[in-house]
Amino acid sequence: MKIIDLLFSEEFFFTSIQLTVPILFASLAALISNKAGIVNINIEGSMSVSALIGALVSFYTKSFVLGILAGIMAGIIMGIILAFCVHKLKTDSVLTGVALNIFASGFVVFLLYAILGTKGDTTAAPSTVIPYLKIKFLMDIPFFGVLFEQNLLFYLAILSVFLLSFLINKTKLGLRIKAVGYNGDAAKSVGISVAKTQFIALIIAGVFSGLGGVFLSMSYLSTFNSGMVAGRGFIGLAAEAMGAGNPFLTLLFSFLFGTVSAFAISAQISSSIPYELLNTLPYLMTILALVFYSLRKTKVRERSRVKEEMK
Amino acid sequence: MVRFMLKAKSYFQNFLKKFKASLLTPTLDQKIRYFNIFKTLAASLLAIVITCFILIFASKSPLAAIRALIISPFKSRFWVGEILRAFVPLVFTGVAASVMIKCGQFNMIGEGSFYIGGFIGAIVAIYLPIKGFGGVLIACLAAVAVSLIFGLVPALLKAKLNVNEFVVSLMLNFIMLWLGMYFLQTFFRDEASGDIATKIIPDENRFHTLLSGTYLSTGLIVAVVIAVLAGVFLYKNKSGFIIRTTGENPAYAKYAGLGVTSAVILSQLLGAAISGFGGAVEVLGGIEGRFNWKALPGFGFDGFIVAILAGNNPFLVPIAALFLAYLRTGAVLMSLETDIASEFIQIIQALIIIIVAGQAFLRKLKNRILFKSEIQSEEVKA
Numbered sequence: 001m002k003i004i005d006l007l008f009s010e011e012f013f014f015t016s017i018q019l020t021v022p023i024l025f026a027s028l029a030a031l032i033s034n035k036a037g038i039v040n041i042n043i044e045g046s047m048s049v050s051a052l053i054g055a056l057v058s059f060y061t062k063s064f065v066l067g068i069l070a071g072i073m074a075g076i077i078m079g080i081i082l083a084f085c086v087h088k089l090k091t092d093s094v095l096t097g098v099a100l101n102i103f104a105s106g107f108v109v110f111l112l113y114a115i116l117g118t119k120g121d122t123t124a125a126p127s128t129v130i131p132y133l134k135i136k137f138l139m140d141i142p143f144f145g146v147l148f149e150q151n152l153l154f155y156l157a158i159l160s161v162f163l164l165s166f167l168i169n170k171t172k173l174g175l176r177i178k179a180v181g182y183n184g185d186a187a188k189s190v191g192i193s194v195a196k197t198q199f200i201a202l203i204i205a206g207v208f209s210g211l212g213g214v215f216l217s218m219s220y221l222s223t224f225n226s227g228m229v230a231g232r233g234f235i236g237l238a239a240e241a242m243g244a245g246n247p248f249l250t251l252l253f254s255f256l257f258g259t260v261s262a263f264a265i266s267a268q269i270s271s272s273i274p275y276e277l278l279n280t281l282p283y284l285m286t287i288l289a290l291v292f293y294s295l296r297k298t299k300v301r302e303r304s305r306v307k308e309e310m311k
Numbered sequence: 312m313v314r315f316m317l318k319a320k321s322y323f324q325n326f327l328k329k330f331k332a333s334l335l336t337p338t339l340d341q342k343i344r345y346f347n348i349f350k351t352l353a354a355s356l357l358a359i360v361i362t363c364f365i366l367i368f369a370s371k372s373p374l375a376a377i378r379a380l381i382i383s384p385f386k387s388r389f390w391v392g393e394i395l396r397a398f399v400p401l402v403f404t405g406v407a408a409s410v411m412i413k414c415g416q417f418n419m420i421g422e423g424s425f426y427i428g429g430f431i432g433a434i435v436a437i438y439l440p441i442k443g444f445g446g447v448l449i450a451c452l453a454a455v456a457v458s459l460i461f462g463l464v465p466a467l468l469k470a471k472l473n474v475n476e477f478v479v480s481l482m483l484n485f486i487m488l489w490l491g492m493y494f495l496q497t498f499f500r501d502e503a504s505g506d507i508a509t510k511i512i513p514d515e516n517r518f519h520t521l522l523s524g525t526y527l528s529t530g531l532i533v534a535v536v537i538a539v540l541a542g543v544f545l546y547k548n549k550s551g552f553i554i555r556t557t558g559e560n561p562a563y564a565k566y567a568g569l570g571v572t573s574a575v576i577l578s579q580l581l582g583a584a585i586s587g588f589g590g591a592v593e594v595l596g597g598i599e600g601r602f603n604w605k606a607l608p609g610f611g612f613d614g615f616i617v618a619i620l621a622g623n624n625p626f627l628v629p630i631a632a633l634f635l636a637y638l639r640t641g642a643v644l645m646s647l648e649t650d651i652a653s654e655f656i657q658i659i660q661a662l663i664i665i666i667v668a669g670q671a672f673l674r675k676l677k678n679r680i681l682f683k684s685e686i687q688s689e690e691v692k693a
Contacts, residue, residue: 091665290474296469
């Protein structure tokens with residue numbers, strides 16, 4: 001009974017939203033990269049670097065705005081490095097992503113050690129936390145009022161979903177990105193620069209990864225630690241795959257993964273299930289979701305084949 | 312025995328003759344192979360040079376840091392032993408990654424199965440009544456068996472449902488970590504250790520020390536044997552051939568009626584098993600004498616780098632692993648002697664992968680080689 005109570009409590013809804021935000025940012029980054037035809041597995045590493053840079057800058061400047069901007073810059077730089085490797089050095093994007101993730105996990109510890117002299121976290125230099133924005137009256141709505149007393153970045157994340165949808169569907173740039181992702185050679189033949197378009201897409205992806213990272217170290221927690229991204233970048237990839245390129249569906253699936261993560265955390269307090277087993281839930285859920293997604297896709301394909309045969 | 316030696320001798324002479332011929336009048340294939348080896352060497356060198364440049368800015372005493380990184384690993388017998396000790400796990404995960412990449416599978420399970428293999432190996436070695444060689448063997452087999460069970464998940468999902476093995480294996484790594492942590496905490500924790508760790512593994516069930524004055528264990532020999540066996544499997548065996556063909560050209564392999572599905576499954580299972588084996592060897596030959604990993608050890612990703620450096624050829628994996636182990640030991644020494652964290656090595660590793668994988672690097676040279684041999688073959692025809 002206790003667990004049911006938990007699931008419908010405002011606190012649980014609040015935690016779910018909190019854990020949705022980084023996954024959502026990651027999945028939006030995955031979405032725009034995928035649209036441009038690049039498999040971007042570098043999001044995980046970008047988030048980690050941005051989280052650290054954001055935390056450090058916000059500590060030293062005592063300004064959360066500068067922290068966020070620095071985090072975004074870090075994300076953009078990681079995106080540019082990926083784009084540079086893919087286009088100028090002609091590396092495989094997956095391989096580069098793996099390399100950049102390795103780079104990120106070493107770089108954050110290296111930087112942490114060089115600046116603070118510790119290897120684990122920034123407890124010695126707590127971040128300037130991003131404030132919460134409470135909207136009067138709306139936040140008094142029972143249960144759903146939780147949506148209106150969130151961190152600044154939550155609103156930005158929701159706004160990003162709309163902006164991204166607009167960008168992809170209604171603008172020239174979005175059309176170009178889709179064209180490049182759909183068929184690079186065809187896009188080239190009508191005078192669209194593949195390299196330039198993919199550069200732009202990866203920079204946008206970098207902004208999102210930066211925001212996701214900054215959220216983790218400046219809002220969800222007020223310190224950075226080297227394992228804090230914990231696969232959220234990859235879970236974002238899965239959420240994007242499930243959302244099939246639609247920003248709103250991607251939001252929905254990010255929320256699903258966020259809820260499962262929230263359950264893993266909340267149930268540690270209110271149930272006797274060992275926390276190690278609860279910690280496996282988000283990852284287990286991601287695998288299951290990918291399986292369902294693939295099953296559905298094959299079913300749809302078969303159905304369309306049957307239809308064509310009927311004709 | 313004599314006959315075997317004669318056979319080996321003639322095989323070796325044959326190999327030498329072929330090798331000489333390939334150096335004097337190489338075919339195009341051989342030229343490209345030599346080019347690739349040269350390119351990897353050049354890339355590694357370039358990465359080290361770039362690293363030295365970064366160190367000049369990053370360290371207060373750059374010369375000392377560079378010296379510690381490059382020269383210090385050879386300063387004593389102990390540190391050479393440390394290089395070889397770092398070499399062992401890299402060979403296992405490097406071979407595992409090679410077998411999977413050769414089949415075109417980007418499976419990261421090496422990370423998790425190394426962890427779980429280490430855990431299972433330790434538990435079996437501690438609680439098994441059999442001691443000595445048999446005990447070690449059973450512990451390693453148990454580690455391999457459990458790794459195989461986990462390995463089935465991404466392998467079957469990829470082969471049967473075409474689910475991306477990359478994301479699945481990454482997620483599975485975390486699941487393996489937390490499952491291992493759960494069993495360690497709940498059932499196998501030794502309170503007396505003052506740490507989250509198992510009991511001490513009995514001495515008879517551990518790998519012996521190979522070199523006195525170092526921590527190097529006989530696991531080294533096992534690692535090299537595994538690399539050779541995997542190489543023989545990939546290059547001298549029918550299943551190995553199918554795996555390679557599937558990796559090079561899946562459409563062709565399918566058209567030719569080769570068992571693509573089973574090759575995909577087999578290569579991923581082999582990868583999981585080999586890195587699980589490596590985990591057991593690492594713990595049973597380790598310094599602590601017990602299992603106390605509280606995070607994924609990172610060797611799975613390192614194996615990926617080793618594989619890329621070795622061109623996914625298990626025979627070359629030991630060389631690549633030795634190079635990386637040397638850099639890694641240098642990084643440890645650098646962190647001991649100067650103000651640079653040992654994790655700096657990961658920056659070098661990332662650089663190496665990107666340069667080695669970069670098609671654009673040394674492309675002009677490659678084109679010249681291709682162009683020249685084109686002209687030569689034209690002349691021969693004329």
